[in-house]
Amino acid sequence: xxxxxxxxxxxxxxxxxxxxxxxxxxxxxxxxxxxxxxxxxxxxxxxxxxxxxxxxxxxxxxxxxxxxxxxxxxxxxxxxxxxxxxxxxxxxxxxxxxxxxxxxxxxxxxxxxxxxxxxxxxxxxxxxxxxxxxxxxxxxxxxxxxxxxxxxxxxxxxxxxxxxxxxxxxxxxxxxxxxxxxxxxxxxxxxxxxxxxxxxxxxxxxxxxxxxxxxxxxxxxxxxxxxxxxxxxxxxxxxxxxxxxxxxxxxxxxxxxxxxxxxxxxxxxxxxxxxxxxxx
Amino acid sequence: xxxxxxxxxxxxxxxxxxxxxxxxxxxxxxxxxxxxxxxxxxxxxxxxxxxxxxxxxxxxxxxxxxxxxxxxxxxxxxxxxxxxxxxxxxxxxxxxxxxxxxxxxxxxxxxxxxxxxxxxxxxxxxxxxxxxxxxxxxxxxxxxxxxxxxxxxxxxxxxxxxxxxxxxxxxxxxxxxxxxxxxxxxxxxxxxxxxxxxxxxxxxxxxxxxxxxxxxxxxxxxxxxxxxxxxxxxxxxxxxxxxxxxxxxxxxxxxxxxxxxxxxxxxxxxxxxxxxxxxxxxxxxxxxxxxxxxxxxxxxxxxxxxxxxxxxxxxxxxxxxxxxxxxxxxxxxxxxxxxxxxxxxxxxxxxxxxxxxxxxxxxxxxxxxx
Numbered sequence: 001x002x003x004x005x006x007x008x009x010x011x012x013x014x015x016x017x018x019x020x021x022x023x024x025x026x027x028x029x030x031x032x033x034x035x036x037x038x039x040x041x042x043x044x045x046x047x048x049x050x051x052x053x054x055x056x057x058x059x060x061x062x063x064x065x066x067x068x069x070x071x072x073x074x075x076x077x078x079x080x081x082x083x084x085x086x087x088x089x090x091x092x093x094x095x096x097x098x099x100x101x102x103x104x105x106x107x108x109x110x111x112x113x114x115x116x117x118x119x120x121x122x123x124x125x126x127x128x129x130x131x132x133x134x135x136x137x138x139x140x141x142x143x144x145x146x147x148x149x150x151x152x153x154x155x156x157x158x159x160x161x162x163x164x165x166x167x168x169x170x171x172x173x174x175x176x177x178x179x180x181x182x183x184x185x186x187x188x189x190x191x192x193x194x195x196x197x198x199x200x201x202x203x204x205x206x207x208x209x210x211x212x213x214x215x216x217x218x219x220x221x222x223x224x225x226x227x228x229x230x231x232x233x234x235x236x237x238x239x240x241x242x243x244x245x246x247x248x249x250x251x252x253x254x255x256x257x258x259x260x261x262x263x264x265x266x267x268x269x270x271x272x273x274x275x276x277x278x279x280x
Numbered sequence: 281x282x283x284x285x286x287x288x289x290x291x292x293x294x295x296x297x298x299x300x301x302x303x304x305x306x307x308x309x310x311x312x313x314x315x316x317x318x319x320x321x322x323x324x325x326x327x328x329x330x331x332x333x334x335x336x337x338x339x340x341x342x343x344x345x346x347x348x349x350x351x352x353x354x355x356x357x358x359x360x361x362x363x364x365x366x367x368x369x370x371x372x373x374x375x376x377x378x379x380x381x382x383x384x385x386x387x388x389x390x391x392x393x394x395x396x397x398x399x400x401x402x403x404x405x406x407x408x409x410x411x412x413x414x415x416x417x418x419x420x421x422x423x424x425x426x427x428x429x430x431x432x433x434x435x436x437x438x439x440x441x442x443x444x445x446x447x448x449x450x451x452x453x454x455x456x457x458x459x460x461x462x463x464x465x466x467x468x469x470x471x472x473x474x475x476x477x478x479x480x481x482x483x484x485x486x487x488x489x490x491x492x493x494x495x496x497x498x499x500x501x502x503x504x505x506x507x508x509x510x511x512x513x514x515x516x517x518x519x520x521x522x523x524x525x526x527x528x529x530x531x532x533x534x535x536x537x538x539x540x541x542x543x544x545x546x547x548x549x550x551x552x553x554x555x556x557x558x559x560x561x562x563x564x565x566x567x568x569x570x571x572x573x574x575x576x577x578x579x580x581x582x583x584x585x586x587x588x589x590x591x592x593x594x595x596x597x598x599x600x601x602x603x604x605x606x607x608x609x610x611x612x613x614x615x616x617x618x619x620x621x622x623x624x625x626x627x628x629x630x631x632x633x634x635x636x637x638x639x640x641x642x643x644x645x646x647x648x649x650x
Contacts, residue, residue: 078360082367086384089354089581096353096576109409111395113357114388114433120381124428132537136420136427138380147403155407161385161433261403
C-alpha cells in the first residue's frame with residue numbers, strides 16, 4: 001500500500017475494516033492524542049458539549065462531525081438491521097464522486113439526518129465540497145444516525161440543521177472530548193450509559209511504519225460491551241495502559257441488555273492513500 | 281420429439297410469456313395516483329426548482345418499498361433501510377427533489393409534516409419516525425438562478441401538505457421544475473396502466489437526464505409505448521433535426537449536472553424483496569426512454585411501492601405476477617418520461633421538445649390526454 005501523509009481516507013460505520021489493516025504482527029502505539037484527529041487532515045466537532053456549569057443538565061442528544069476539508073476517499077460498511085443514512089449510495093466504488101468532505105454522526109433517529117443539512121451549509125460557506133462549476137461546490141456529507149429520542153426528554157428534542165452547523169463550526173484538530181458529548185450524548189449501551197469514544201494507533205514496523213489509523217464511535221448498542229462478569233470484550237486490545245481498570249468483584253451487579261431502538265455508528269480514518277474500493 | 285415440435289413448444293411458451301397477456305389501458309387519471317393509497321404533492325419554486333412528494337399508505341400505515349440505484353452520481357437518503365434484510369418493512373413517503381444534495385433537506389420537512397399527522401414507524405409512547413427515502417437531481421444555478429436557491433425543509437413541508445389523490449400536474453412543476461434533458465427542457469411526468477384482475481401500476485418521474493429521449497431525427501424512443509392516444513398523435517419525423525438545434529452536450533457544463541429520479545407503485549401487496557425486483561425492472565423503462573441512462577453523471581434512482589390492496593396470492597404464481605407487474609412498471613415509467621418531455625414548457629434557457637419539433641407535436645392538444 002502506498003502512503004500519502006497529505007491525504008486521508010474515511011470508512012464510516014465499519015467494524016471489521018480496521019481489524020484487517022491492523023494485524024497484530026505490526027507493532028502499535030496510540031497516537032499522541034489517542035484520537036481520530038491524530039490522522040493528519042481530520043478534524044472533529046461536537047454539538048453540544050457538556051456545560052462547564054455543573055448545575056446545568058447534561059446534554060441529552062447531539063451531533064458529531066468528522067471533517068476532511070481537503071476531501072478524503074471514503075467507503076462504508078452498513079451492516080446493522082435498522083439503519084438511518086444519507087449519501088451512502090454515492091460511496092459505492094463504481095460511483096463517480098471519490099472524496100468525502102465530512103461524515104455526520106447524530107442522535108435523533110431519522111429526524112437527526114437533518115443535521116447534515118447544517119453541515120453542508122457550513123462547508124459550502126467555506127468553499128469546501130465537490131466542484132460543480134462556476135466556483136460552486138456541493139459538500140459530500142454521508143451521515144448515519146442513532147436512536148435516542150424520548151430518553152429523559154420529550155420525543156421532539158432531537159438534532160436539526162442547527163446542530164450540524166454548530167458541530168461543523170466547532171470542528172478542529174487536537175484532543176477530542178469523549179463521553180456524553182455530540183452523537184454520544186444520549187446514547188445507551190446494553191443497559192448502561194453509552195457515549196462517544198475515540199482512539200488511534202501508529203504502526204511502527206517495516207513498510208507500514210508511519211501509518212496512522214484512528215476511529216471515533218457513538219456507542220448506542222442493544223448488545224453489551226462487557227461479559228457477565230463485567231469485563232470488556234475488547235479489553236485485551238488495550239495499548240499503553242489506556243484503559244486504567246481494576247477487575248470487578250463477584251458481587252457487582254451487571255445490568256441486563258436492552259432491545260430495540262439502538263445503533264452504533266463510527267468513522268475510521270487513516271493517512272494511508274486508499275481507493276474507494278479499498279476504503280469500502 | 282422432432283425439432284419442429286420443440287420449436288412449436290418453444291413458440292407457445294414464449295407467446296404465453298411475452299405477449300401482453302393482460303389487457304392494458306391507462307387509469308382514469310393516467311397518473312400514479314390511480315394506484316389506491318398513493319397521493320402526490322408538488323411545491324414549485326421561483327426560479328424553477330422544486331420538490332415532489334409521493335405519499336403511500338394502507339389502513340393508515342406505510343407500505344413495502346424497494347429501490348434501484350443505478351446512476352453513477354446519486355444523492356440519496358434512507359436507501360440502506362430499504363434493503364430486504366433490514367428491519368423496517370414500510371415506507372410512508374418518497375421525496376423527489378431538485379437542489380442537488382442540498383435538496384435532501386426537503387425530506388426533513390416531509391418528516392415533520394407526517395409526524396404532525398401521526399404517520400410513521402411506531403417507536404413506542406405513541407411516537408413515530410416517518411420513513412421517507414429520498415433522491416435528488418441536480419438543477420441549482422441554472423438559467424441565471426442563484427446557486428443557493430434550492431429546495432429546503434419548507435419545500436418538503438409544503439409539498440407534503442399539498443399531497444392529494446386525483447390528477448397530477450406535469451411539466452415544469454415540483455422536482456421537474458428546473459429539469460433539463462439531453463438539450464431540451466425536462467420536467468415532471470406521470471402515467472398509469474390498468475391490467476387484468478384489477479392490478480394497477482403507476483409511475484412518476486422527474487426527467488433531468490444527460491441522455492436524450494429522442495433519436496437523431498427527433499422521434500421519441502418511447503413513442504411506440506403510447507396507450508389510448510395519450511401522446512396526442514405525435515407525427516413521426518422523417519428528416520433530420522431542425523436547423524440550429526444544438527445536440528446535447530456530452531457533459532453539459534462539466535460534471536454531476538443531471539439525474540432522473542422516479543417512483544413506481546402498484547396496488548398489489550409486495551414484500552420488500554418483491555418491491556426491490558419491481559424497482560429493478562422498472563429501471564429498464566428509463567433505459568428504453570432515455571439514451572444513454574445510468575451514466576457516471578446521472579444519479580438515476582427508481583423507487584417501487586406496493587400499496588397492498590390486492591394480495592399477491594390472488595394472482596397465482598407470485599414470480600409470474602412479479603414478472604408482469606415489473607414489465608408493466610417499466611413501460612409505465614417509459615410513458616411517464618414521454619409525458620414529462622411533452623408537458624415541459626420552454627424557458628429563457630431551454631426549448632421544450634414541442635417547441636423544438638413543432639411538426640411532431642402539431643396534432644397534440646395540450647393536456648388532451650389527461
